[in-house]
Amino acid sequence: xxxxxxxxxxxxxxxxxxxxxxxxxxxxxxxxxxxxxxxxxxxxxxxxxxxxxxxxxxxxxxxxxxxxxxxxxxxxxxxxxxxxxxxxxxxxxxxxxxxxxxxxxxxxxxxxxxxxxxxxxxxxxxxxxxxxxxxxxxxxxxxxxxxxxxxxxxxxxxxxxxxxxxxx
Amino acid sequence: xxxxxxxxxxxxxxxxxxxxxxxxxxxxxxxxxxxxxxxxxxxxxxxxxxxxxxxxxxxxxxxxxxxxxxxxxxxxxxxxxxxxxxxxxxxxxxxxxxxxxxxxxxxxxxxxxxxxxxxxxxxxxxxxxxxxxxxxxxxxxxxxxxxxxxxxxxxxxxxxxxxxxxxxxxxxxxxxxxxxxxxxxxxxxxxxxxxxxxxxxxxxxxxxxxxxxxxxxxxxxxxxxxxxxxxxxxxxxxxxxxxxxxxxxxxxxxxxxxxxxxxxxxxxxxxxxxxxxxxxxxxxxxxxxxxxxxxxxxxxxxxxxxxxxxxxxxxxxxxxxxxxxxxxxxxxxxxxxxxxxxxxxxxxxxxxxxxxxxxxxxxxxxxxxxxxxxxx
Numbered sequence: 001x002x003x004x005x006x007x008x009x010x011x012x013x014x015x016x017x018x019x020x021x022x023x024x025x026x027x028x029x030x031x032x033x034x035x036x037x038x039x040x041x042x043x044x045x046x047x048x049x050x051x052x053x054x055x056x057x058x059x060x061x062x063x064x065x066x067x068x069x070x071x072x073x074x075x076x077x078x079x080x081x082x083x084x085x086x087x088x089x090x091x092x093x094x095x096x097x098x099x100x101x102x103x104x105x106x107x108x109x110x111x112x113x114x115x116x117x118x119x120x121x122x123x124x125x126x127x128x129x130x131x132x133x134x135x136x137x138x139x140x141x142x143x144x145x146x147x148x149x150x151x152x153x154x155x156x157x158x159x160x161x162x163x164x165x166x167x168x
Numbered sequence: 169x170x171x172x173x174x175x176x177x178x179x180x181x182x183x184x185x186x187x188x189x190x191x192x193x194x195x196x197x198x199x200x201x202x203x204x205x206x207x208x209x210x211x212x213x214x215x216x217x218x219x220x221x222x223x224x225x226x227x228x229x230x231x232x233x234x235x236x237x238x239x240x241x242x243x244x245x246x247x248x249x250x251x252x253x254x255x256x257x258x259x260x261x262x263x264x265x266x267x268x269x270x271x272x273x274x275x276x277x278x279x280x281x282x283x284x285x286x287x288x289x290x291x292x293x294x295x296x297x298x299x300x301x302x303x304x305x306x307x308x309x310x311x312x313x314x315x316x317x318x319x320x321x322x323x324x325x326x327x328x329x330x331x332x333x334x335x336x337x338x339x340x341x342x343x344x345x346x347x348x349x350x351x352x353x354x355x356x357x358x359x360x361x362x363x364x365x366x367x368x369x370x371x372x373x374x375x376x377x378x379x380x381x382x383x384x385x386x387x388x389x390x391x392x393x394x395x396x397x398x399x400x401x402x403x404x405x406x407x408x409x410x411x412x413x414x415x416x417x418x419x420x421x422x423x424x425x426x427x428x429x430x431x432x433x434x435x436x437x438x439x440x441x442x443x444x445x446x447x448x449x450x451x452x453x454x455x456x457x458x459x460x461x462x463x464x465x466x467x468x469x470x471x472x473x474x475x476x477x478x479x480x481x482x483x484x485x486x487x488x489x490x491x492x493x494x495x496x497x498x499x500x501x502x503x504x505x506x507x508x509x510x511x512x513x514x515x516x517x518x519x520x521x522x523x524x525x526x527x528x529x530x531x532x533x534x535x536x537x538x539x540x541x542x543x544x
Contacts, residue, residue, distance in 0.1 A: 011251040011272065022222065022252055050222045050252075058260035060227045078254075147256050 009047065013078040013151070014069060015139075017104035017160075020057045021069065023049040032083040033155055036071060036131040043068045054105065055143050071130065075103045075160045076139060078151035084133045099134070100165040101156060108154055110137025131155040170287055171212060173197045175205030175231060176220035176249070181272075185218055185249070188276040189283070202226030206234055209241045210364065215290075216283050217241070221250035221261065229264040236265030237372045239406040240363065243296075243330050245286040249274065290328050297329075298404030299534040301411045302429040306445050308416055310437045311468045311493065313337070314500065316413040317346045317509045318520070319433075322527030324377035325511075329408040329531075332370065332378040334399065336425070337415045338389065341382030344371075348507035349379055357383035359394035366402050375512070378407065389419075396424035404428070409534070426456050430537075431530065432463045437470045438477045446484060460485075466526070468493040491526040494518050 009024040010032050023046035025032055035044060049067040050060050097112045112134055137154035141147055172194040174182045182198040189196050197212055199205035202223050209217055217235060221228035228248055235241040245268075248261035253271035261269045267289075268282050301319070305312035320333035335343035344352055355369045370378040380403070383391065403410045412429070414421060426432070434449060436442050446465065453463055465481050472495055481489055496519050503510045511520045 013252070013254070048222065048224075050227075057254070058256040060222070060229065063222075063224050063227075065224075149254050149256070 010079075010083055012046075012083070013149070014044075014046065015054070015075050015077065015106070015149075016069075016073050017075055017106075018054050020052040020054060021046065021049055021067065022052070023047055023067065027083070031085050032077070032079050033085050033129075033131060033133060036074075036077065036155055037129045039130065042071055044071055044074075045069075054141055057141065057144070057147055057149070071157075072159060074157050075106060076108060076157060077131070077155040078139070078149060079153050079155060081135070081152035084135075084153045084155065098167045100167065101134075101161055102163045102165075103156070103160045104162065105142050106139055107142065108134060108137055108139045108156060110134030110154060130158060132158055169193055169195045170216065171195045171197070171214040172216045172218065172283070173199065173205065173209055173212065173214040174218045175199045175202065175209075175223070175228070176218075177201055177223045178220065181220065181249070184276065185279065188280050192280050192284070194283075202228070202231040205231060209235060209244070210238060210367070213240055214244055215287060216245045216247065218247045218249050218279075218283070219266070221248055221252055221257070229260060232261065232264035232266050238367050239330065239332065239370050239372075239378045239403075240367055242372065242376070242378070243290070243328070245283070245290065247279075247283060247286065249279075296404070296406060297408040297534050299409050299431070299530075300400060300404055300429045301409065301530065302425055302432045303411065303413050304418075304432055304434045304449070305414070305416055306434075306436065306442075306449060310435055311470065311500070312435050313342045313346055313413050314503070314509070315433065315435055315466065315468070315493070315523075316411050317343060318511045318523040319527055319530075320377055320409070320411040321347075321375055321509055321511045322524045323409040323411070323530065324373075324375050325524075326408075326527070326531055330376070330378070330406070331409040331411065332380060332403050332407045333411045333413065334380040334403060335382040335413050336391075336396075336421060337382055337413055338385040338391065339415065341413065343379060343413055344381045345507060346504075346509060347373055347377075347379055349373065349381075352381035354384045355381070356386065357391050357395045357399060359392055359398050361395065361398060361402075363402055366399070367406075391420065393420050393424045396421055397428065400424065400428040409530075422456070426453070426458055430462070431533070432458065433466050434463055435466050435468055436477070436481060437468050442477065443480045443484065446481060450484070464490050466491050466493070469495045471495065490529050491522055493522055 008028050010027045012025050014021045025046055046067045049064045051062040052059055095116045099112050100109045134154045138148050138150040172189045174185050176182045177200050186196045197208050199208050202225055219228045219231050232246050246266045247268045248266040249270050251272040258269040267286050303312050303316045320331055324331035335341035370380050372378055436446055465485055467489055499514055499517050499519055506513050511523050
């Protein structure tokens, strides 16, 4: 994948409810999660974009040098752990929950760091971060259950959540 | 010094990987796109190709597929180097023909280790043997194409080796049909045929065997000897074994084919006059300058009654007959009906075992004698 931009480019796998979009995002010195959670910009600019349909996530269907992605319409993003801002390890975020969430056409299982006393409002769109991070996470596409997508971290768009299952 | 080709549109990657490989005694070529990489791969024939998957003109999966289906690069090791690191991406890379998948970012030392282990795995390393086997028949309908196809498939099964079968029966060649291949594009064999053109007519069968359909018979029905020589040279440069099915009347094919062949299998069938025919053929071949050790008699017992043929032929050749194909009409009919050679469709049958045993004897002779030499 070529760099057509200077600066710090981060490879990312971005998923909507229908497509997988692989490309590079100019993140500078910040983790990608900061860009996704930046509410001042509703679009994310991605370079060297390769698009796959979600029912055939391994096949490359299209390529474009640049694409603008609507952050609201992203379901989740698979990234390396360094692309996620480290959670605040205060007494409010000192517990790890094994959870499963469902989004349109996708199930994601992983670990969520949250406060001891779990509050579902952590997951509501009204709270500060639009994307919440799950670690040791894997995603399964409902229409292609044999395919598992995984990464060090998955950033889930809370606005796209359909259900949230807590396994304590 | 092993040859490596790095295909990546990111110059920084080709440069980094190139430096790592050069410091590990590789001869390195680079290409910035899939089409450029394929061109370099076909001309330089590298031992290892490192290919990026996400490239704009042609993605790496397509590059892998084309490398695998071209006889010039089919035996190269392929490493897919990509930022797409999901298990499905690995699976796609393997399905496309890659031998290994390394995710970006990567450590140079690890990459070199993977490449080294890929090269160590190749059993038939080094240049192709170019061992050419001619199938000669004394008359039509004696099972020569059956022998050619089953032998070629058995040789292709030898690990790490690459085999081709060429149909030189200009009128009514049946190799493609016996292998169950789709009808091929008509093509002409001329002395000017270039490697790209010839490679495009070779079809890679599921087993890994490359098949070349019979060329269109030129006006007058004869192919120029220089064209046959050119064909044999190119096929021999790309493959370890080349099996050539020939017509009863060799005509102008005789001189170039007899000269370039390493081994001649003369197919004999149990008929009252066969010993006389074999004697005559042997005399003609010897007169043409073929060494006797280069000619192996093969018996196809096409009749239920057993004639004392084997002893007579062994006496004539002064050596044991390497293969006697047993009388098995049902199996042969089944293979024809299914368009599936016996070694593939009926691998447990005695006939299949006989073909494999013949292939083993040829492989032993080939590895003992080496490229271009006659078998002992």
